[in-house]
Amino acid sequence: MNNKDFEDYLRQQATVGLPSRTKEAMTYSLMNGGKRIRPLILFSLLKDYGFKEQLGYPCGCAIEMIHTYSLIHDDLPCMDDDDLRRGKPSCHKAYDEATAVLAGDALLTRAFQVVLESQCSSEKKCALVSNLTEYSGIDGMIYGQDLDMKAETLTDAHFEDLQEIEVYKTAKLLTLPMVCAAILADKEQDIPVLKEIGVHLGIQFQVQDDILDVTSSATALGKSTSDTQNNKLTAVSLLGLEESQNLVAKLDQQIQSLLNDLSTSTSSFQKILDFLIHRTC
Template identity: 50%
Template sequence: MNNFEEYLLHTLDGVQDSKVKEAMKYSLMAGGKRIRPRLLFAVLSAYGVREEAGYPVAAAIEMIHTYSLIHDDLPAMDNDTLRRGKPTCHVQFDEATAILAGDALLTQAFIIASEVDTTSALKADILRALAQYSGADGMILGQIKDIEGEAKASVTLEELLDIFEYKTGKLLTLPMVCACFIAERKGDISVWKKIGRAIGLSFQIQDDILDVTSTKEELGKNIHSDLSNDKTTYVSLRGVEGAQVDAQKYYDEAMAELKSLTVHDEKVTELLQLLINRKH
């Protein structure tokens, strides 16, 4: 991943210097687990494709993810002050700059993704997937469902899973779908979609668990924020133990789907094991 970090660092070199560029780089290079790029690289490896072939798309997805975090942290959304152990973008700079930095990362993502070395048709498929999975029928749909859920007196488990599927699952599915395009294995996309959905549900359930069991130092962000905002979470509906059981169940579903594919799944399996055992 060190080579990818170096690549990511230079993706903004062509952007003119400004306060917005400073904020873009501040948030993009603030650390993080780089789960989405790692998923893309693991799937490429499963098909025998070198990970460098996916650098432009992985960087684009990380830009989209970072923009979503910048906007999530804004006062109008989650109003958070800490992200990846550092002040959130609007706290470090100001609210207007943070909004513009998020906008700029989203649009820059499509410029970077267009640099992937593949056919014009597959490049179009990748760019379409970026918009589809992050847009009004993808991650953003999950975000508005989440906001609407906060305004309700109660949210059912089914409604919460629906929010998770879109808000978290879509951006975890996206790198695997894009890897299929790069590897020219479109026929496997339907299975990777099932894997991505299961991973997304397991991942977000874990986030809800960690919000009540971890520390601010471990997570690199504020804890108990959902509780203080009186927000329905998986833990509030199922308890910590029930949530842990369900997180494992969805992880097992993802593993079962993975085993149905004829691929070299070692790196994907290793990454999924890291995810289910994560502490932050």
């Protein structure tokens, strides 16, 4: 589902400026074959709102940079210690741990510079930066990472514990492109509903990941199936495979109901949702 024009834009934004080993590493991870789900969500909603997807290129690039930085750090030996990402060696395996840390830092900081290139008012740029900070920062995605590490020591975990992790670690960065699309399209009235959709979509996405972790191989997924050996909480370990699959279907019904409350038709966004619920990797 990758868009060549956007891929070219991503590469240009990652390689501009002084050459360095760190820049090579950040480009390696950014351009390493991701599905671009978060930018696709942004672009699809912009299209439904009546705008060209190019309006969202800077914001989509920024979000993808933040997502990629989180994956680089998540794969490090001090975190999940994974050697495989998107079917290729993780950043710290392709380079080294210190370079991987710097590459993640570089992507995070570059993201805020890129989003300011958005073709919109200064007020909207401030809103975009504020939301990037909120959803990816210490009370957003990073809080989810904190909860995820803490959960490794829980001896009596419940699904509610896992759900809280998913709301922050996964849902925040899936909600962010929806919120940014509404800001760019002057549809801020839709943000409360989009936030609800984002929570359901984030939980659904992670439960699907947990299902695929036990039903697919690392080769098919393009990443390590390391959750069990890392003592990670998963939907399958807490609910079982069948109940996890039922939960994915239930969450989809809730998302479909919420779509009716948006101020626009959602034909393009629906295609992305269909792709996500039927994905096999």
